[in-house]
Amino acid sequence: MIGDLSSEPAPDAYERLIVDLDTAGARYRLIDHAPEGRTELVSALRGHEVAHAAKCLVVMVKIGKKQTRYVLAVVPGDARLDLEAVKRLLGGSYVSFAAKDKAEELAGSVSGTVLPISYHPRLELIADQSLLAFPELFFNAARLDRSVALATDDYLRLATPRIERITTTA
Structure with a gap:
């Protein structure tokens, strides 16, 4: 599983991602581009179909009146x-x-740069099963001006997301 640096000072999300990818021998490449966080626009800057972008959204789920999960x-x-x-x-x-503010706190980066990897123990990772159809996933690398193209099988191996159907056609 990616990123157990609990005994070390917390690096920023970008540095942590790159160290984790390198340590795990992941197949990835960095793509520099104009600063952009909107999926449709940054996909064009990176030169790939929008469907191949890993759009990352932080969701709050109330379980009864007393428990909140993210x-x-x-x-x-x-x-x-x-x-x-x-x-x-x-x-x-x-x-x-x-x-x-809660999403950015849990994700460790600003809106538009959220990684498809959870480094926070209170942030459960669920990826839509349709992402498995793409050989490579593209996402902002915890910054607006740099993205990562990561082999999908390496993403699954390193991030260990729960795979479910969480998209709608409506």
Whole structure:
């Protein structure tokens, strides 16, 4: 599993990602581009179909009145997240996108640069099964001006996401 650096000072999310990818022998490449965090626009800058982008969304799920869980939902860039599917998977009573400040705190990076990897123990990682169709996933590397193209099988091996259907066609 990627990134257990608990005994060391916490590096920034970008540095941690690169160290983890290199340490694990992952097949990836870096892509520098103009600063952009919107999936459709950054996909064009990186030169790939929007569907090949790993769009990362932080979701809050209430379980009854007392428990709150957070999910890092990773879906293809051209797909819509099915919030109800996430709620059902966790047995929730309420679901919504997390507040921006909470999402950025849990993700360790600003909105538009969230990695498809969870480094926070309270952020559960669920990836949509349709991502498995692509040989490579593209995502901003915890910064707006640099992206990563990562082999999908290395992503699955390193990030160990829960794989479910969490997209909707509506």
